[in-house]
Amino acid sequence: MSAVPDRALAVWCPDWPVVAVGADPDTAAAVVVKNVVVACSFAARAEGVRRGQRVRDAQRLAPGLVVHARDEAAEARAFEPVLGVLAEYTPRFEVVRPGLAALPMDAPARYFGGEDLVVRGIRDRIGELGVGAGVGVADGVFAAALAARSDTRVVAGRTAEFLAAFPVPVLELPELDEPLARLGVRTLGRLAELPADAVAGRFGAAGVAAHRLARGLDARPPAPLRQGPDLTVETVFDPPADGSERIVFAAKALADELHAVLAQSGVACVRVAVEIHGTAGAAGVSGAAGAAGAAGAPEVSYRLWRHEGLLSSTAVAERVRWQLSGWQIQLQRNSTEHPADHPADQGITRLRLIPDHLTPALGVQPGLWGADEAPDRIARAAERLQAMYGPNAVTLPADRGGRTPLDQGVRTPYGDLPPDRAEAAPWPAALPAPAPADVPRRPRPAVVTDRTGAPVAVSGRLLVSAPPAELTVPGTGERLRILAWAGPWPLAERWWEPGAAVRRARFQAVTDDGRAWLLAVQDGAWLIEAVYD
Amino acid sequence: MPALPALRAVLPGGVLRRGGVVAVQDRVRAWGEAPSYLALALAAGASAGGAWCGVVGLPGFGIAAASGMGADLGRFLMVDEPGERWAEAVNVLAGAVDVVLVRPPRRPSGEHVRRIGARIRRTARQRGAVLLVAGEWPGADVRLRLTESVWSGLGAGTGHLTGRRVTVAVDGRGAAGRERTARLWLPAADGAVREWVAETAGSTGTAGTTDRQGFGGISAEIRDGGEVVRLWSA
Numbered sequence: 001m002s003a004v005p006d007r008a009l010a011v012w013c014p015d016w017p018v019v020a021v022g023a024d025p026d027t028a029a030a031v032v033v034k035n036v037v038v039a040c041s042f043a044a045r046a047e048g049v050r051r052g053q054r055v056r057d058a059q060r061l062a063p064g065l066v067v068h069a070r071d072e073a074a075e076a077r078a079f080e081p082v083l084g085v086l087a088e089y090t091p092r093f094e095v096v097r098p099g100l101a102a103l104p105m106d107a108p109a110r111y112f113g114g115e116d117l118v119v120r121g122i123r124d125r126i127g128e129l130g131v132g133a134g135v136g137v138a139d140g141v142f143a144a145a146l147a148a149r150s151d152t153r154v155v156a157g158r159t160a161e162f163l164a165a166f167p168v169p170v171l172e173l174p175e176l177d178e179p180l181a182r183l184g185v186r187t188l189g190r191l192a193e194l195p196a197d198a199v200a201g202r203f204g205a206a207g208v209a210a211h212r213l214a215r216g217l218d219a220r221p222p223a224p225l226r227q228g229p230d231l232t233v234e235t236v237f238d239p240p241a242d243g244s245e246r247i248v249f250a251a252k253a254l255a256d257e258l259h260a261v262l263a264q265s266g267v268a269c270v271r272v273a274v275e276i277h278g279t280a281g282a283a284g285v286s287g288a289a290g291a292a293g294a295a296g297a298p299e300v301s302y303r304l305w306r307h308e309g310l311l312s313s314t315a316v317a318e319r320v321r322w323q324l325s326g327w328q329i330q331l332q333r334n335s336t337e338h339p340a341d342h343p344a345d346q347g348i349t350r351l352r353l354i355p356d357h358l359t360p361a362l363g364v365q366p367g368l369w370g371a372d373e374a375p376d377r378i379a380r381a382a383e384r385l386q387a388m389y390g391p392n393a394v395t396l397p398a399d400r401g402g403r404t405p406l407d408q409g410v411r412t413p414y415g416d417l418p419p420d421r422a423e424a425a426p427w428p429a430a431l432p433a434p435a436p437a438d439v440p441r442r443p444r445p446a447v448v449t450d451r452t453g454a455p456v457a458v459s460g461r462l463l464v465s466a467p468p469a470e471l472t473v474p475g476t477g478e479r480l481r482i483l484a485w486a487g488p489w490p491l492a493e494r495w496w497e498p499g500a501a502v503r504r505a506r507f508q509a510v511t512d513d514g515r516a517w518l519l520a521v522q523d524g525a526w527l528i529e530a531v532y533d
Numbered sequence: 534m535p536a537l538p539a540l541r542a543v544l545p546g547g548v549l550r551r552g553g554v555v556a557v558q559d560r561v562r563a564w565g566e567a568p569s570y571l572a573l574a575l576a577a578g579a580s581a582g583g584a585w586c587g588v589v590g591l592p593g594f595g596i597a598a599a600s601g602m603g604a605d606l607g608r609f610l611m612v613d614e615p616g617e618r619w620a621e622a623v624n625v626l627a628g629a630v631d632v633v634l635v636r637p638p639r640r641p642s643g644e645h646v647r648r649i650g651a652r653i654r655r656t657a658r659q660r661g662a663v664l665l666v667a668g669e670w671p672g673a674d675v676r677l678r679l680t681e682s683v684w685s686g687l688g689a690g691t692g693h694l695t696g697r698r699v700t701v702a703v704d705g706r707g708a709a710g711r712e713r714t715a716r717l718w719l720p721a722a723d724g725a726v727r728e729w730v731a732e733t734a735g736s737t738g739t740a741g742t743t744d745r746q747g748f749g750g751i752s753a754e755i756r757d758g759g760e761v762v763r764l765w766s767a
Binding site: 385388393394396411435436439440533 | 593
């Protein structure tokens with residue numbers, strides 16, 4: 001297994017969201033999502049419009065800016081002809097996203113007589129479509145996509161040199177941008193110079209992936225598990241489904257199933273293949289099968305989508321929708337050419353998701369709440385509350401061992417790592433169950449007196465001066481008669497640490513209002529540690 | 534939403550209903566920073582049944598006590614000190630969790646009652662939640678309070694707390710209007726909530742014996758100068 005990734009060719013159509021909505025290329029146009037520019041035309045860029053700007057700012061810079069809403073389905077549809085060109089060279093092309101596709105270079109280069117011929121051929125054919133596109137070749141899909149931006153063919157084995165000058169944000173790992181910038185690492189070249197183990201130690205799995213990419217390698221070490229079990233999942237539609245909604249709905253469930261299967265096997269997939277079977281293949285055109293083959297009518301639509309373990313099930317379902325709409329356009333075109341053979345409204349009989357290029361799943365983080373992941377709405381609410389009350393205001397409780405009720409429950413700010421599981425160690429001097437319901441953050445002062453009204457004292461050898469008879473709570477002014485009590489129980493903690501040493505004598509008491517108390521004497525003063533109510 | 538088995542008898546229908554307000558009245562409150570065992574038990578039961586719980590304004594929340602009642606602590610989200618903006622925290626949580634346990638710093642205003650009431654209602658657009666109030670809430674659907682409570686386990690300088698027998702009285706609006714009561718161990722010697730069965734209650738001696746057997750530490754004996762001192766008192 002070579003360390004250098006396979007040669008890859010990438011086709012990159014600049015400003016694809018803008019092109020796909022049909023904006024005039026010579027006017028300033030922008031595509032926005034939630035009032036933020038996600039793509040803009042060349043003319044708009046010349047006037048200072050940038051991705052990530054707010055629409056208001058963009059319009060101030062370019063007063064004539066035409067604003068379009070994003071239409072991802074249109075982007076996928078408009079990309080179909082480009083993919084048609086790639087399909088002429090290899091069936092194993094993959095779609096990273098509409099506007100960016102890649103294909104493995106080795107086989108086509110051998111077959112068509114060299115990389116240059118393939119590049120030229122693809123560039124010409126796409127040019128005929130009237131689509132502006134860059135074609136790049138490099139080692140690995142990531143580098144090829146960057147090369148496509150400048151229409152470059154990177155010589156084999158020199159990809160790392162080519163990548164060195166690119167700024168870190170091209171990795172599209174936003175969580176790394178700022179920490180790396182603070183370390184003075186602004187380019188991929190500088191990132192590649194860092195020792196791999198240091199990057200792994202500081203940034204975890206994301207850092208390893210970034211470091212590998214920066215060195216011109218694949219994000220994940222190549223370790224295909226082809227011999228492993230078949231992880232394909234599929235849904236059969238009987239009767240055949242028509243209308244994309246039902247299929248997309250099923251695709252979402254199927255993608256959930258796929259992710260569960262992958263997680264169970266401890267693997268991630270780099271790509272996912274979506275295979276859609278139509279009725280035409282089953283029965284409808286059995287007589288015209290030869291003609292159908294000749295016309296290239298797809299009875300099965302097969303396409304690879306880049307996954308990298310990053311696509312949610314909704315995102316996979318969305319890709320199924322795109323593939324379906326592209327396929328239907330193709331079918332419609334065929335049906336107008338050969339109306340008899342190809343009814344455009346054929347049903348879908350089967351949908352399969354095939355994980356492609358399996359790698360061991362690395363750096364999969366368990367959720368904050370363990371395997372039972374908190375639903376999104378909980379995380380959203382927690383983040384919103386943090387925004388309102390401060391980062392430490394929202395806490396998650398956990399049970400932990402300890403001698404005092406305060407130690408037994410810990411609160412961890414949301415987003416921090418929870419403490420280790422409850423220590424099974426015995427806690428001598430811990431009180432037996434039941435635990436108190438009211439555990440103030442810091443003990444409250446109290447006054448305990450005997451029958452004559454004199455303060456009750458506890459000697460160093462745990463002798464009580466007189467039975468406690470009355471509890472006064474200065475905080476509330478309550479004076480309560482003590483009906484029953486027990487103690488003192490000594491508690492000595494951290495006696496080896498002069499500043500933090502705690503030496504307490506503890507009592508439980510029941511007062512005439514029905515409450516029970518956990519009281520303590522420390523340095524001659526009475527405290528309320530907790531209330532049982 | 535489910536409640537702890539021992540509490541099912543007292544709640545109307547045996548469950549906590551989304552959109553409902555359940556007020557747990559305190560008898561006495563030292564600082565108003567913690568829920569009573571009763572409020573704790575309601576939240577614990579809901580979380581054990583898979584519900585998410587938000588806790589607002591209760592920095593004294595007894596985590597170990599909740600866990601002893603069977604709470605699934607992994608389903609709690611706490612905002613301990615929201616200060617005067619407690620109602621906003623309730624509003625945010627009501628959109629996400631299933632039960633919001635809150636202790637308003639003072640009697641809530643009509644505006645708060647109206648807005649939070651609208652927020653917890655189950656509609657086509659929102660999932661709805663149960664509001665558990667530790668304290669007063671005007672117009673609560675269900676009101677719970679303790680009418681009796683007796684701790685056991687402590688004597689004059691001996692023993693330790695082993696449980697509390699209480700009588701819970703429930704009333705409320707509509708179907709919940711009829712007042713009913715239940716006798717419970719809240720908490721029992723192991724920290725859980727149990728029904729206080731009438732037979733055992735009939736003869737305190739029996740209850741005491743069960744206790745003694747159920748908790749080894751109680752019947753411990755200390756030999757003091759040849760004399761046996763039994764650390765037990767009814």
